[in-house]
Amino acid sequence: MSQINLTIAQRKEHRAAAHHLSPVVMIGNDGLTEAVQKETDTALGAHGLIKIRVLGDDRAAREAMYQSLCDALGAAPIQHIGKLLVLWRPKIEKEKTRNEDEDRMAGPRDVKVLKYSSRGGQRPEVKTLRVLGNQRLTPGGTVKRAKKPKQTSVKKRSQT
Numbered sequence: 001m002s003q004i005n006l007t008i009a010q011r012k013e014h015r016a017a018a019h020h021l022s023p024v025v026m027i028g029n030d031g032l033t034e035a036v037q038k039e040t041d042t043a044l045g046a047h048g049l050i051k052i053r054v055l056g057d058d059r060a061a062r063e064a065m066y067q068s069l070c071d072a073l074g075a076a077p078i079q080h081i082g083k084l085l086v087l088w089r090p091k092i093e094k095e096k097t098r099n100e101d102e103d104r105m106a107g108p109r110d111v112k113v114l115k116y117s118s119r120g121g122q123r124p125e126v127k128t129l130r131v132l133g134n135q136r137l138t139p140g141g142t143v144k145r146a147k148k149p150k151q152t153s154v155k156k157r158s159q160t
Helices: 008-018 034-047 059-073 098-103 154-159
Strands: 023-027 049-054 076-081 084-088 109-115 125-131 135-137 143-145
Touching: 008 049, 008 076, 008 084, 023 034, 034 049, 034 059, 034 084, 049 059, 059 076, 059 084, 125 135
Parallel strands: 023 049
Antiparallel strands: 049 084, 076 084, 109 125, 135 143
């Protein structure tokens, strides 16, 4: 992979956004290892914009780590100030499948209930009820909790 090239204005925006971030990855005295590279890749995938703290004192080694991380992970170099490195890579949005949305239960919903009068000539009374996910509406217009199957012990299940 090659690193992403950004304009000066884009880099400035990312630098401003990274100002309040804390370092997510720390590079120790062993330098840039495969584990550090993998952790950086995971952090970039989760956050997009990350800070990395390098514990070594050699500026040339930090600059080499910075460039090699950007090249290896396909990230954009945002800032190298002191022992902090800032990298950015656009986050990949996950596509939701239609089945996941259909399988989910609905949250709270408002239901209108018509209650007809015992007298024939009057209008029906309209009530709006909020039904939560674990509740159901009875035919009489009242809200009840959904019934759960009665739990039986393992011992009783094995006897039947």
